[in-house]
Amino acid sequence: MIRCSHVAATLFALLVVAISIGQADEPLSLAQLRADREAATQRERRIIFNNDGNEPVYLCRDTTPDELLRHRTSPLVNTHVDTIFYCTWSSGFGMFTHDTKVGNVFKTKEGLFSKNSIEKMLDAGTDPLQVMADFGKKNDIEIFWSFRMNDTHDAGLSGYGPIMLRANPLKLEHPEWLIGTPKNRPKFGGWSAVDFTRPEIRDLAVAYVEEVCQNYDINGIELDFFRHPVFFKRAAQSGTPCNDEERSLMTEMIRRIRKITEVEGQKRGKPILLSVRVPDSVSYCRDCGLDIEQWLQDDLIDLMTVSGYYRLSPWEDSVKLGNKYNVPVYPSLDESRVRDPDAKKMRMTVEAYRGRALAARSAGMAGLNLFNSFDPNAPIWKELGEPATLARQDHDYFASIRGVGAAAGGALPHRSYQKIATLNPKAAVSVASNKPATVSFYNGVEYQKLDSVAPPKITLSLQFDKEAPKNVDVALNGKTLKSSPAADGWLECTVDPGMLKLNENQVTVSLGDKDAAAKWTDLRCTVRWNQDK
Structure with a gap:
């Protein structure tokens, strides 16, 4: 049955969720909150472990917190990991694996997802995001909720794509909120991406963040714009860069999210940081609809992670931008995108990760953010956070780790923005x-x-x-x-x-x-x- 208004249901749900987790006796003043936020922003983060949160979907054999933690999290204790960015699925927009009343829980057990245990886990009282928040407090590890702003894994016309789409009520009920259809695909981006021109989509994105801030005692929110970087229907279909109006819509949404983190932070008596993951080029981001320098100038974000499946600029460019606004910058050290098997194998070694870490830190990066590295027992978690030690260990450098690179689902073409080498056997x-x-x-x-x-x-x-x-x-x-x-x-x-x-x-x-x-x-x-x- 199609609901008459998803947004109306969202607003109703927000009225019945808990007002706050761990409210302070006396709300912090805004001035004190911002001072505390600055201190929290500048804390050391040697390594950020980015976990895409799919353990309940693919890996968990029972519904206990220990089972959730053992796969990717518990072994990180006493490593260089100071922060975990935990994504509760958000693939695609509006689907989550935490106990949401505003969005939808990814419950499907169809096909590839036959082992999905999230419904049983939530029924048993095991909420993955709450488990992570509790783990972080116990072990003095920051926990950020990571929200993929426009994941389009459901755009595939075969394999798991159609299954994921069938599991997403929002996209099924409101095809007019998407940038395309399977038969009318946009020039750039996955057809199932939501269109941020729609106020309903921006309202929902804000509501998802608000619900998490109200119900989970986390340290921060990450807005992951790299999964996947297409946001506006007009630009995607025409193949032209985004315009000022589109950038303004996105900036205003970020402003609203920042306001929520401040309001909820004041209630609980401690700041909720706001981090973004974006391409490492101001001009490319602008053409994608992300005015990141405006966000920095207006003090809307606290941390910034740059790059992903393709890299555009020397690390120094991003560091310089962050330093201008006193915002720590972290490189997203995704796995190699090089297609030649032998060349890719060389780039995935411990020695290669050491070289990448050394090059990033010498360029001024505040720490490291590792994406799609899920083995918590790998030696990198106990090595990469200390450059002085790494310098005396064997390491490798390459002209390019990712090659030309590509965003899953497609994106605005990026080759003309690339200012670094892409040398590899396929380029x-x-x-x-x-x-x-x-x-x-x-x-x-x-x-x-x-x-x-x-x-x-x-x-x-x-x-x-x-x-x-x-x-x-x-x-x-x-x-x-x-x-x-x-x-x-x-x-x-x-x-x-x-x-x-x-x-x-x-x-x-x-x-x-x-x-x-x-x-x-x-x-x-x-x-x-x-x-x-």
């Missing part, structure tokens, strides 16, 4: 005798300044399609390196530690033979403290 760089090529990679350690018995062995390796060209010159930051061929089209160059600059290092490849040409397919810089490795 080769052409080199010719009259056309040298330069690619940058980013180093996170001044090795010559380390107090050590012996310097590390540093090897710069370049891969070419089929075989390494003959009579090739390799220069690092303008200084020629001696190279020797290795297997599978690789060239290897030994690098003196003092040749590496902190942050950006430029590698130039030139061909000496007339009319010579080659495809440069990869770059890897290895740092090994054990000389036998």
